[in-house]
Amino acid sequence: xxxxxIGGLWLNGSVWGPVASALEAAGHRPVPLTLPGQGDGSxxxxxxxxxxxxxxxxxxxPGRPMVVGxxxxxxxxxxxxxxxxxxxxxxxxxxGFPSADDQPYAAFFEVRDGVMPFPGWGPFEGPDAADLDDxxxxxxxxxxxxxPADVVEGVVRLTDERxxxxxxxxxxxxxxxxxxxxxxxxxxxxxxxxxxxxxxADIDSGxxxxxxxxxxxxxxxxxxxxxx
Numbered sequence: 698x699x700x701x702x703i704g705g706l707w708l709n710g711s712v713w714g715p716v717a718s719a720l721e722a723a724g725h726r727p728v729p730l731t732l733p734g735q736g737d738g739s740x741x742x743x744x745x746x747x748x749x750x751x752x753x754x755x756x757x758x759p760g761r762p763m764v765v766g767x768x769x770x771x772x773x774x775x776x777x778x779x780x781x782x783x784x785x786x787x788x789x790x791x792x793g794f795p796s797a798d799d800q801p802y803a804a805f806f807e808v809r810d811g812v813m814p815f816p817g818w819g820p821f822e823g824p825d826a827a828d829l830d831d832x833x834x835x836x837x838x839x840x841x842x843x844x845p846a847d848v849v850e851g852v853v854r855l856t857d858e859r860x861x862x863x864x865x866x867x868x869x870x871x872x873x874x875x876x877x878x879x880x881x882x883x884x885x886x887x888x889x890x891x892x893x894x895x896x897x898a899d900i901d902s903g904x905x906x907x908x909x910x911x912x913x914x915x916x917x918x919x920x921x922x923x924x925x
Contacts, residue, residue: 698786698922699758701777702729703751704907705768705793706803706849707815707841709736716907719915725922728762730754732773734845740812744802744851751777761786763922768793768904769803772853775860775888782859786925789918791868792904794880795888798855808846815841824871825904833908855888864894866921868914870902 700720702713710729717727733750734742751773755762763786766774774788775795796802806816815838818826826834867889869877874897881889889895898917902910 698760698925699726699728699762700918700922701751701754701758701762701764702727702907703732703764703766703770703773704730704735705766705770706805706813706844707735708767709842711736712905712907715911716915716918719912720919723915723919725919728754728758732770734848735842740843740845741847742845743847744849744853747773747848748776748780752780755781755784761925763787763789763918763925765789765791765918766793767791767907769805769849772796772802776853776855778860778863779855779857782857782863785863787864787866787921789866789868789921791906791914792870794867794877794886796853797887798853800853801849802851802853803844803849805849808849811846812843813846813849814843821904827871828903828909829905837905837908860888861891861893863892864896864925865889865892866896866898866917868898868900868906868917870900870906871904874899 704712710731713729720727733739733746764774764777771790771793772795778788867877880886900906906914
């Protein structure tokens, strides 16, 4: 099965390297995406550009692919389900949840000079970054790609209720499946509250398991693909 891999803010497709290798060994075809404005040299990309790139990858896949979105890109994966509900085998959300309709995509941190740069490790101290050593943190910060304002401040538009029929797997790194279910039940994740098929997978990692637990994450993704 084709497995489309979408990294969150500040990341390009190379972050999935070890995960992709393990998925290939398991017999799948991983497709790590480098999004417009996050590694393709474009500082003027918009959220619509990123959605279009994901949809192009969906349309290019033979059969029905599985789309994996990490962190903020969970919303991109869910937008793919909204735009192509009949084409997707499954959506996997790693360490994130989809934004609701009419909400900003990822207006989480300060925008300066038209981009949202990596804000440093302060906001991520604690469970998010506990498994990243100093070397890994320095490498991440050095490689982080400022994300265009028109991406992070773009407004999410969801229109096709068939998205709720697409099976979802929520991979829970710095939080537990029980916590995720609590947030859904409390109405904090309205999109997943309406999804008809939501499963959970726990992974003992911080917010970036593709960096710190790539083999385990690949195993979870391969199992999800095998049962899609």
